[in-house]
Amino acid sequence: MAEPLLKVQHLVKRFGALAATDDASFEVMPGEVHALIGPNGAGKTTLIHQISGGLRPDSGQVLFAGRDVTHDSMDAHVRAGLVRSYQITSIFKSYSVLDNLALAVLARRPGTPGWWRAAVNDDAAYAEAEALMAQIGLSHRADALSGGLAHGEQRQLEVGLALAARPKLLLLDEPMAGMGPDESERMVDLLMQLRQNLTLLLVEHDMEAVFRLADRISTLVFGKVIASGTPQEIREHPEVKRAYLGDEELAA
Amino acid sequence: MSKPIRQSALHHAGPGKAVLLTVLALLLALPFAAKAMGLEFYIGVATRVLIFAIAASSLNLILGFGGMVSFGHAAFVGLGAYTVGILMDAGVSSAWISWPLAMLVSAGAAALIGAISLRTRGVYFIMITLAFAQMFYYIVVSLKAYGGDDGLPLTGRSLIASGIDLKDDAHFYWVVLALSVAVMGFLQRCVNSSFGRLLQGTRENEMRMAAVGTRVFLIRWQAFVLAGALAGLAGALLANLNGLVTPHLMHWTQSGQLMIMVIIGGAGALWGGLLGAAGLLILEELLSSYTLHWHMALGVVLLAVVLFAPKGLSGLKRARRQAKETIHG
Amino acid sequence: MDWILITEQALNGLQFGLMLFLLAAGLTLVFGIMDMINLAHGSLYMVGAYLAAAVAQASGSFALAVLAALAGTALFGMLLEITLLRRLYKRDHLAQVLATFALILICNEGVRMIWGEQPMMLNTPAALSGPVELLPGLYYPAYRLLIISVGLAVALLLFVLVTRTRIGMWVRAGASNREMATMMGINIKRLFTLVFGFGAALCALAGSLLGPLLAVQVGMGESILILAFVVIVIGGIGSIRGALVGSLLVGLVDTLSRTLLPAVLRQVASSEVASNLGPALASILIYVLMAAVLFWRPQGLFPARG
Numbered sequence: 056m057a058e059p060l061l062k063v064q065h066l067v068k069r070f071g072a073l074a075a076t077d078d079a080s081f082e083v084m085p086g087e088v089h090a091l092i093g094p095n096g097a098g099k100t101t102l103i104h105q106i107s108g109g110l111r112p113d114s115g116q117v118l119f120a121g122r123d124v125t126h127d128s129m130d131a132h133v134r135a136g137l138v139r140s141y142q143i144t145s146i147f148k149s150y151s152v153l154d155n156l157a158l159a160v161l162a163r164r165p166g167t168p169g170w171w172r173a174a175v176n177d178d179a180a181y182a183e184a185e186a187l188m189a190q191i192g193l194s195h196r197a198d199a200l201s202g203g204l205a206h207g208e209q210r211q212l213e214v215g216l217a218l219a220a221r222p223k224l225l226l227l228d229e230p231m232a233g234m235g236p237d238e239s240e241r242m243v244d245l246l247m248q249l250r251q252n253l254t255l256l257l258v259e260h261d262m263e264a265v266f267r268l269a270d271r272i273s274t275l276v277f278g279k280v281i282a283s284g285t286p287q288e289i290r291e292h293p294e295v296k297r298a299y300l301g302d303e304e305l306a307a
Numbered sequence: 308m309s310k311p312i313r314q315s316a317l318h319h320a321g322p323g324k325a326v327l328l329t330v331l332a333l334l335l336a337l338p339f340a341a342k343a344m345g346l347e348f349y350i351g352v353a354t355r356v357l358i359f360a361i362a363a364s365s366l367n368l369i370l371g372f373g374g375m376v377s378f379g380h381a382a383f384v385g386l387g388a389y390t391v392g393i394l395m396d397a398g399v400s401s402a403w404i405s406w407p408l409a410m411l412v413s414a415g416a417a418a419l420i421g422a423i424s425l426r427t428r429g430v431y432f433i434m435i436t437l438a439f440a441q442m443f444y445y446i447v448v449s450l451k452a453y454g455g456d457d458g459l460p461l462t463g464r465s466l467i468a469s470g471i472d473l474k475d476d477a478h479f480y481w482v483v484l485a486l487s488v489a490v491m492g493f494l495q496r497c498v499n500s501s502f503g504r505l506l507q508g509t510r511e512n513e514m515r516m517a518a519v520g521t522r523v524f525l526i527r528w529q530a531f532v533l534a535g536a537l538a539g540l541a542g543a544l545l546a547n548l549n550g551l552v553t554p555h556l557m558h559w560t561q562s563g564q565l566m567i568m569v570i571i572g573g574a575g576a577l578w579g580g581l582l583g584a585a586g587l588l589i590l591e592e593l594l595s596s597y598t599l600h601w602h603m604a605l606g607v608v609l610l611a612v613v614l615f616a617p618k619g620l621s622g623l624k625r626a627r628r629q630a631k632e633t634i635h636g
Numbered sequence: 637m638d639w640i641l642i643t644e645q646a647l648n649g650l651q652f653g654l655m656l657f658l659l660a661a662g663l664t665l666v667f668g669i670m671d672m673i674n675l676a677h678g679s680l681y682m683v684g685a686y687l688a689a690a691v692a693q694a695s696g697s698f699a700l701a702v703l704a705a706l707a708g709t710a711l712f713g714m715l716l717e718i719t720l721l722r723r724l725y726k727r728d729h730l731a732q733v734l735a736t737f738a739l740i741l742i743c744n745e746g747v748r749m750i751w752g753e754q755p756m757m758l759n760t761p762a763a764l765s766g767p768v769e770l771l772p773g774l775y776y777p778a779y780r781l782l783i784i785s786v787g788l789a790v791a792l793l794l795f796v797l798v799t800r801t802r803i804g805m806w807v808r809a810g811a812s813n814r815e816m817a818t819m820m821g822i823n824i825k826r827l828f829t830l831v832f833g834f835g836a837a838l839c840a841l842a843g844s845l846l847g848p849l850l851a852v853q854v855g856m857g858e859s860i861l862i863l864a865f866v867v868i869v870i871g872g873i874g875s876i877r878g879a880l881v882g883s884l885l886v887g888l889v890d891t892l893s894r895t896l897l898p899a900v901l902r903q904v905a906s907s908e909v910a911s912n913l914g915p916a917l918a919s920i921l922i923y924v925l926m927a928a929v930l931f932w933r934p935q936g937l938f939p940a941r942g
Contacts, residue, residue, distance in 0.1 A: 107518075133520035145515045147508065154317050158508050161501045162521040168501035174498065175318040220519050376730045427930055430673060430729055434869050435930045438923040441862065449916030563737050570734055594801070600749055606741030613735040614723060 058121065060085040060224055061137070065253050066105055066115035068278075076112065077103040077278035083224065088246070088255045088266045092289075093275035094298055099258050100142065102275065103228050106256075107139040108132035122221065129306030133163070134221030140216070142232050142258075144209045148202030152193050152212060155201050156184035184219070184274065191215040191245060207238030224254045231261045239264060266290075273296065317507070319498055319577040334484055337478035351475045351548070352592065356481075356585050357487040358544045363568040364494055364580025365537035369554075370572030372498050373530050374510030378433045379420070379440025380565050383413040383535040385557030387542025389447060392459045392552035399528070402465035402543075409543035410536040416443070417535025421528045437559055444557045458553030473547060483544055487581075490537060495534075496579060506530050507575075551615055571612055575623025582620045640774055645895045646888065651780050653786025653887020658842035658862060660867040660879040661794060662835020668874020669810040670725050670828060675736035676716070677839060677864065678744035678857025683708040684840025685847045685856065686747055689756040697763035705840040713836025717829050744854050753854070758847035783845050790838070791880055798876055809830060863890075866926045872936025881937060886922055895916040 059082035069231040075098045083089040085231045086103035091097055104110035106117055117125045119137050127135070141280050147155050161168065174180070188194045191211045196204060201212055210230060212257050217225055230246070231239045249255060250268070259265050265272065273283040276298045282289055289295055321327065334353075341349045362384050369375045389407035394405040425437045453459045464473035473479045497503050509516045509523050517523050546552050555561065564587070572583025590608065594601035616622060663677050684705045692701035720739075724732045767775040798804035804825055809817040818824050819827045843856075849857065867886050871878025898914030905913075929936065 109518075130520050131515040131521050133518065139518060141515075141518070145512060145518070147515070148513065150317060151315070154315055158504055159519040161504055162508070162516060162519045164501070168503045168526075170497050170500050170506055172501070173318065173496070173499045174501050174504045175313060175315045179502065180501075181313065197532050216515065216519055271632075279406075371731070376733070378733070423927065423928075423931060427934055430667075430873075431930050431934050433673070433733065433868065434865055435927055437862070438926050438930075440865070442920040442923045445917050445919035449919075451912055542832055559907060560858070563733075566730070567737070570730070574730070574759060600745050602741045603745035603749070606738040606745065609738035609741070610720075610735055612729075613731050613738065617731060 056145055057084055059083060059118075059255065060120060061106070062118040063102075063118045064117075065079055065119065066102065066112045066117070068101055068105060068110065068112050075278055076105065076115075078115075078301060079114075079274040079275065079278060079280050081280045081283050083254060083256050084271075085254050088250050088257060088268050089259045089272040090259060090267060090269035090272045092259065092262070092272060093273060096277075097275040098278040099275055099277075100228065102175070103139065103258060107226055109138065109139075119133045124190050133220050133222075134165075134220070137226065138217045138220045138222035138224070139226035139229065140179060140213050140228060142211050142228040144206075146209060146212050150199070150201060151169050152188065152204070153181070153197045155212060156215055157181050157186045159216045160184050160187070186217055187215050189268050190218065192241065205238075207234050207241065210234065210238070210242065211245065214249075216251075216280075222253060224256060225249065226256045226258075228258050228259065231255070231259060231264055243267065277297060317504065318494065319558060320575055321495060321580070335481070336553040338480055342477070347476065350480050350590070354476070354480045354483050354548055357483045358541050358548060359565075359568065359584035359588060360581040361487050361490050361544070362538050362541035362580075363565055363572065363584045364491060365541065366565045367569045367572070367574060367576075367580040367583075368494060368498070368537075369527075369530050369534045369580055371576065372503065372510065373424075373506050373527060375527060375531065376433050376566075377424075377436045377531075377534075378559065378562050379438075380434035380534070380559035381559070382420075382440035382443045382557045383417055383538035384542040384561070384565075385447065385552075385554070386416050386443065387413045387539030388552045388556050388627050389453070389459075389542075390396025390539070390544035391465065391543045391546040392461055393453060395461050395463075395465070396453070396459060400463065400466045402467045405465055406499055406540065406543045410539040413542065414532050414536035417532045417538075418528075421531035422533075425524055425527050425531065437562070440557060440559055440562060444554055444559075447554045447557060454553075456554060458551055458555075458611070460551045461546060464550075465543075479547065486544070490540070491578075491581065494537075500578065502526070502529070510575075515583065522624065553622055569619075570617070571609075571619050573619035576619070576621030579619065579621055586620055641895065642892075643774060644776065645892055647776055647780065647784070649888035649891035650884065651783050651887075652891055653788070653884040654784060654791070655842045655882050656860070656867055656887055657787065658790060658838040659864040660871070660883050661840045661876055662832075663864050664868040664871065664874055664876065664879045665807065665831050665835060667868060669723075669807070669824070669831065672721070672725055673729055673736065674721070675733060675861065676739035676743065677835075678859075678861030679740055680709055680713055680836045680839040680857075680900050681843040681860060682854070682857040683712060683745060683843070684836075685753060685758065685843030686756060687840065688847055689758040689852045690751070693756075698759075701758075701868040702841065702844045704882045705839045707845040709840035709843075710833040710837040714829050714833040717832040721832070722825075727936055740858070743857075748854050755853035757840065758844070758852050760848040763891045779848065786841070786845060790841070791914035794876055803827075803830075838840055855935030863922070866922055868936075869926050870929045870936060872938040875936065875938040878936055878938035885925075889925065890918070890922055893921050897921075 057242065061083040064080050067074065067077050079102055089101055101110065105112045113127060116123055119135055124133065124135060124137065130209045147158065150158065156179050160183045161174060188197060189229055191214055193208060193211055193215065196208060203208065204212065214227065214230060227301055231242055233244065239261060246255065248267055257268065269286055271284060272286055272289045273280050274289060274295045281294050281298065282292045337353055338350050341347055365382045366377065369377055390409040390412045391405045394408065399405055420439045422438065424432055427435055448456055464479065467473060467482065471478050473482065505521055505526050509521065509557065510527060513523060568583030568587045569579055571586045572579035572581065590605065591601065594604045612619060659677060659681060663674065666672055666674050687708045688701040688705035691704040692698055695701065724735055725900050764782055766778055766779040768778045768781055798808060806817065806822045809822060810824055810827060863886060867882040868879055870885065871882030894915065897918050898910045901910035901914050
């Protein structure tokens, strides 16, 4: 029985009287695609912030590859291999696509960054950036200003920036957000490719994509994980159905 | 310096070898020209411009390139100046000792102030840097042993080597020129390096930088300390130029003046510090010869720059270049 | 310890704190609602003092001078807001700092051009120039008592305005969430010009009342401006209650430390050290306080924003 790569244990986060995360626990096994679903207001984003190091939980633990990373900074999480992408695209809008990725590659490098050698001459960094560009399918837009890209292309770059950090586990916050059917299809293809080498934790509303991609699904309701299992198990779970009562997506 | 293999809009290329060498030649020849025309006074003016170019460029590093609006940068200039003044008062006149020590003192203060201030953001950062600068100002004012409010006069200029007499304005000018060329050259390499890229990245999108693994605090702190050290050097040179160190050097209005230089020259532009220092000091010279109330004109000019030309002088050059490109297709 | 001296100094601290509150209240609202750093706030204080001095000299009436200062500065402030400051709301803090710094230069020079380099005389009204015996042995200047009363009255007025009137509710809404307030139909632009004018009037009140005690001179705004910023950082940006608590804290700490610190130091060190270190420590104490608040509770003691 393999050890889980990510173990979230009894996380609690309160904002005033509201418990946005209310004793949430679940596990992600290495190599799987794990989806986190839940109705609006369930607290998915807050949970993601805590797992990725952007928000400190009030109590509970986040264990990654056996280590307790609960109170580590975000950049420490990244160095350990736990990397996230954002629901609201967060790229360097005034830089070209290639420069965006090169910057992420430079950021990930261990050790102190040099003060003398020009970054633009760093062949290794740019080669890695070009490989990433090919992987996410944006090579034809290398020199385009990333702020001018189409929404779907920006979301691809968003994933690319996260990939540059060489993650062991990639935490994707609604990668398909705001995408039309064609763009979503491209993103699903990209994720299918990534799953071969990475563990993915996916937060998504797009149920069709979730059921296509996920090996296992956890359902978050009012800050608590009420069910964790295979897509089939989740589809038939009575509490999950109750939580989504009236929601057309699950009925499909 | 090798030509970059690839193009990147992020690389700050500078004006090119031909322009650089021409400007350098002109600057080297300045003392001869001034003496020939009987305008020796302008050697001192030029020296002042170069010293403030160092100070403003150091602020440009953290403010323009790093996005940290530090309202207390004059404190580091003042600390460097006072280090030289106090050492000379104690009998130590060698530039080889007092100038590096000035940089060290300012760097040390920056390390301390930065460690605390950089935990804050936005307006709080502006306020806390201002607070620290005020603290140093009041501490220095209270040092009656070193003149308090009136300041401490220097008995002479620092000693460098036999053959170079800094009391000779032309010699001092050339030493300052050499140092400012070294500083600008170093800063050019610095902002184009990996460190510089990461620093500018934290200005562009701090959250994303952390999310790709950057130690944001550390990068900013290093830049802050480096800027402090360079400001300390400017302070050491300023002490020599003025022959006097006063607490006024650290007053928050002096920090404001450095910020004005950065914005006039162009924040985040390679030569922003140099252009801004030259621009402001020349503007002050011109305006003060016309009217007693030149502060009014300066205020109006500054207001106009902020409202209508926020990228400063560097922006004008870029705008003209872009206009040319559109015309020529 | 001489309790009469301490009480006197405490009253001075209270008086200074209340005047500081007049500046801080306007400043914190500008900052809280429009997210704008306004360095020229101190210049409004200076303009108020100068107007008061000019009218007092021309008319001989202190009351008239204060009223004229209030009206004139409020008008000046509103004009400034409509023509200039509005363009800065959307800009970043650096642009705001530099633009309002430019305003300081312009205002200082303007005042110099109109009224000259020498400080202007503003005299305490004759009726209040004597001391009042508060307690047996404790005498306190009547004028300073007036300042304290006016300060307390204004604080009360502001409290009533902000918590009990509709306009006050709008202001509080704007300070805690500007976008939401706009979406709920509050005309933020007009509200803001009014708030700014009101803040300018408060500055003028402080300027004209403090004029007889401090000098009415060019550049008088800068030193008090920094203290006002310290106050709003400590108190919490956007919060009037925070501005009051912060001002009283700063006023008392600043005034009392100047008296007490040298005395305390003299107990433990030589008198030379005490007379050097004492004033320096007293000056930096407020900044140490602000730095501490920024470090441990950056939103301030009473944050207005959720």
